[in-house]
Amino acid sequence: MPLTTADFCHRARAVHAARLAVVDEPGVPGGLGELTYGELLARCDGMVSALDELGVAPGERVAIVSPNAAKLLIALYATTGSGRILVPVNFRLTAAEAQYIVDDAGVSLLLVDPELDERFASVTAPRRIVLDGEQDAALFAPAAAPREWPAVAEEAPATINYTSGTTAAPKGVVLSHRSHWLNAATVGWGFGLTEGDRYLHTLPTFHVNGWGLPLACAALGVPQAIQREVRGPEILRRVAAHGITLLCGAAPVAATIEQAAAALRDAGAAVPGDGVARMVSGGAPTPAAIIEQFERTTGWEMIQAYGLTETAPVLTTNRILRSEGLSPSERARRLAAAGAPLVGVQLRADEHGEILARTAKTMDGYWNKPELYRQAVRADGWFHTGDGGTLEDGVLRITDRKKDVIVTGGENVSSLEVEAVLYQHPDVVDAAIIGVPHERWGETPKAVVVLRDGVSLDEQQLIDHCREHLAGFKCPTLFEQRRELPRTATGKVQKFLLRETGAR
Structure with a gap:
């Protein structure tokens, strides 16, 4: 039996047809409301047939521009499961x-969410369909009877995921069916996914296909609630309405949830999911101060994860059960590490401190860019992550991106270390450290911070705070307040944009 994405759909149909599958975002044109897994898979069957009628053959590429939506899930299941990419x-x-x-992917069919149609009106492909419930009516109509999907080889490409990345040049990461299958299974183990969970899509599904959770949830019959926009109060409302037990997101998502939860507690109200829900944080290391505050305020459990698009994506998870009885501060300190490798993952640090990974589910290459693949994966088969880190007792702790290490006066400064200190300040909700030119020292650390609503920047207060916890050469000498930081879909700060606009 080849390992393919269709396996997860076939099990959902066979075992969980009567269970609730999706609660779509309400009030969106073309939305699908609530669907059981049987109804969802009937629409997948309909899409497979519609792609046949459109002449989109297996191996051809189907692009979709959409926030989280039930139709995005159907497209993921039906296109990949039937051999399209x-x-x-x-x-x-x-x-x-x-x-x-x-253009780079050679897309045959482009699907566009109706709320994005105007913004992406100039984007063209041989075929373009807006997902408004009218243009796409045939594409998402349920099939009258189940149909057999074409056989697909496990080494065949399933998706091409373009890295928005922390640099400016996007690359198409080719992930095979085998990659998707292994990632979904091992992520399910790492996040403790069970048939009793209820999942909220706060993580953008377009980003590395929702880390594999759409597939894992289907196999276990887990209900999936769709959330298109990340806002703390709305997340808490959906957690209460749907009995959510699991969701994912980067540190800014945790911050907006924590602030909304704090407002509820200040008003004397209970926080939905207290003692039940768990959140997986990934994309960039979440500082211990943020973890401790998040768990204390929400009553939720936080799990840390680390990976890259190229590694399909999750490499490590860090989950510490409350039964271990750690103090909140020690628990947060340990959870701030990236964690232990998943099954099928090997990690090591090279002589320069860069983390290298070898996995059973790594990418098959960069689309149309074989030379970049050879640079990232050397002859020995180890993928060069570009992240600096340490491995101790099998646990990975990220120290910094190689290119984000600041060299000031000949001393190396980890931007992550300085950011972690800034997060300890009660007024700081988001922070990034970049190196900017300095006549004497070559580079000097600059802090770009987002402060709590209504708080103004007090540079001396932040300088004093940093000096309490850091050596003098590590402390920022420049500060800038912004309303938000530029981030990728996974929450990684795009520091190249900060350097372009903030070097002074």
Whole structure:
């Protein structure tokens, strides 16, 4: 039996047809409401047939530009399961950036969310369909009877995921059916997914296909509630309404949830999910101070995860059961590490401190860019992550991106270390450290911070705070307040943009 994405759909149909599968975002044109897994798979069957009628053959690329939506899940299941290749496009990109991806991937069919149609009106493909319930009526109509999907080889490409990344050049990461299968299974283990869970899609599904959770949830019959926009109060409302037990997101998502939960507690109200829900944080290391505050305020459990698009994506998870009886501060300190490798993952640090990974589920290459693949994966088969880190007792702790290490006066400064200290300040909700030119020292650390609502920047207060916890050469000498930091879909700060706009 080949390992394919269709396996998860077939099990959902066979075992969980009567269970609730999806609660779509209400009030969106073309939305599908609530569907059982049987109803969801009937629409997948309909899409497979519609792709046949459109002449989109197995191996051809289907791109979709959409926030989280039931139709995005159907497209993921049906296109990959029937041998087509899905190209999920980050809906936060510009039209020109999206057009580059469509052209680079050689897309045959482009699907566009109705709320994004105007913004991406200039993006063209041989076929373009808006998911408004009218243009796409045939594409998402349920089939009258179950149909057999074409056989697919496990080494065949399933998706091409373009890295928005922390640099400016997008690359199409080719992930095979085998990669998807192994990732979904091992992520399910690492996050403790069970048939009793209820999952909220706060993580953008377009990003590395929701880390494999759409597939894992289907296999276990886990209900999936769709959330298109990340806002703390709305997340808590959906957690209460749907009995959510699991969701994912980066540190800024945790911050907006924590602030909304704090407002509830201040008003004397209970926080939904207290003692039940767990959140997986990934994309960039979540500082211990944020973890401790998040768990204390929400009553939820936080799990840390680490990986890259190229590694399909999750490499490590860090889950510490409350039964271990650690103090909140010690628990948060340990949870701030990236964690232990998943099954099928090997990690090591090279002589320069860069983390290398070898996995059973790594990418098959960069689409149309074989030379970049050879640079990332050397002859020995180890993928060079670009992250600095340490491995101790099998646990990975990320120290910094190689290119984000600041060299000031000949001393190396980890931006992550300084950011962690800034997060300890009660007024700081988001922070990034970049190196900017300095006549004497070559580089000097600059802090770009987002402060709690209503708080103004007090540079001396932040300088004093940093000096309490850091050596003098590590402390920022420049500060800038912003309303938000530029981030990728996974929450990684795009520091190249900060350097372009903030070097002074």
